[in-house]
Ligand SMILES: Nc1ncnc2c1ncn2[C@@H]1O[C@H](COP(=O)(O)OP(=O)(O)OP(=O)(O)O)[C@@H](O)[C@H]1O
């Protein structure tokens with residue numbers, strides 16, 4: 001059996017309707033496809049971002065804010081804690097590593113993060129892909145996404161979020177420049193897929209000094225990092241601690257939950273954020289499923305109407321000796337092609353949407369969420385295709401029901 | 412050879428239900444058409460000519476009576492079996508052509524290849540030749556763009572392509588000028604003679620009717 005000539009005639013006769021139907025399905029599928037892709041990719045990317053921050057200590061306040069600031073560098077003014085804690089922690093036997101996170105300055109949209117060497121190398125996990133870690137107060141290490149060459153000299157501005165190449169600074173940015181503070185880029189870190197890829201990492205000492213707080217040490221230009229032996233060590237927004245063991249982690253957390261500090265496991269906070277994202281996703285999935293169902297019903301209605309319009313043509317086929325199975329095949333294939341075309345178009349559309357969304361998210365948050373066309377999405381589309389072609393049986397069956405002679409007389 | 416070659420109609424009645432009453436539209440006690448002969452069906456409009464052709468073609472199951480072809484009762488077959496019988500035996504020219512407007516004349520003629528077991532490829536050249544013989548020299552034009560006369564000829568070509576044993580034609584020359592009508596009549600009769608087909612033609616065209624072996628008149632569903 002060769003249903004194609006008749007099928008082509010049908011599609012030609014109803015080309016605009018057919019196109020609209022495909023578009024309708026495509027949009028519905030695209031919505032379904034792009035929703036889940038983001039959520040999954042974000043979850044992975046954000047977990048990665050918190051990987052190197054086992055325990056966070058900050059001033060009491062919003063836990064979420066502290067995590068967002070430290071893990072995602074969503075720079076906000078948050079209260080400081082005593083910098084002297086760095087010394088206390090460095091001496092604590094339960095602590096394997098400790099580093100501050102201080103921010104507020106920006107170079108061309110890249111946040112300048114003041115810290116110490118252990119956090120730069122992610123507790124020794126990373127080594128610079130180019131150059132080396134900073135060794136002096138005037139040196140900086142940049143993340144993989146910072147578009148500066150090794151050897152570049154940069155001066156940070158206070159809290160100005162203008163973007164663009166170095167040398168195109170705005171007036172405002174110039175006005176807020178910390179004149180006299182110059183960093184030389186000495187190293188670049190490998191890509192981590194987190195907001196830290198956009199950060200410029202500098203010694204905490206220089207950040208303090210830039211803001212007129214001294215360098216935390218007794219002497220100028222001494223060795224970097226703890227112990228900070230100044231009479232009054234300046235404050236920091238957050239301290240990252242790498243505990244030696246699990247028990248140590250919990251002991252440290254409870255120890256620093258009181259006495260004017262807050263301690264938390266970022267992973268824990270993320271889990272609760274995920275939970276609410278997950279709830280949202282469940283709602284969205286239900287909405288998507290309903291959406292697809294409605295679209296399928298609409299398609300079915302359109303198909304039944306169109307088949308009604310072409311009834312005489314199908315009666316003609318049967319009058320021309322075509323078996324019912326042939327007419328059935330023509331109609332079923334027609335509807336199935338519309339649905340399949342819509343699904344393929346929807347996958348493409350959804351993929352484009354997901355890619356654009358991922359790019360936008362990377363721009364805004366620095367999270368590189370690579371949306372892979374997950375198997376579950378394909379399954380959704382396959383189900384849609386199966387259910388759709390199963391539903392296509394209805395108009396196909398209806399067309400075979402009127403007696404040929406009667407159908408021929410109706411015009 | 413079947414014991415009784417040809418077409419035998421017996422006790423045919425067809426009624427339609429409308430407004431709570433049943434109206435008889437066809438009542439034919441007996442009609443025999445021997446194999447290889449031709450018969451003209453004449454009669455005023457609404458007399459049941461098309462209905463009779465549909466009954467013969469198995470498109471319409473009569474309320475009573477039998478249609479027998481070559482000794483086997485077609486009217487008792489299931490719809491699928493009747494479609495299969497039509498596939499093997501019947502070529503039909505419909506009163507309103509029933510072409511697919513979006514397809515070319517050639518594709519319309521070849522359309523039944525899709526379900527008749529004939530190869531589209533093998534039938535292509537014969538189809539083009541047949542269309543040319545019928546005066547359609549641009550077989551790739553869409554049916555919708557053709558004149559009624561051309562459409563009628565394409566419909567005739569579609570009915571004749573597979574050399575059917577039973578040719579049913581419903582006013583095959585109605586849309587044609589006298590000269591073309593004569594040519595079509597010649598062609599119909601010539602093919603029927605050449606293939607030994609039985610020919611049943613509904614027509615008002617006296618010249619066509621005069622070429623038939625026999626002419627019967629229908630009036631209000633009855634043979635006059
Ligand atoms: N399904 C039907 N329902 C109601 N009436 C019908 C039906 N089929 C046929 N008729 C009626 O039966 C009569 C015969 O119709 P038919 O089409 O066979 O006439 P005809 O002789 O072919 O006429 P014409 O020369 O105009 O084509 C007409 O009055 C028609 O209205």
Ligand SMILES: [Mg+2]
Nearest residue numbers: 460461462506
């Ligand atoms: Mg008629």
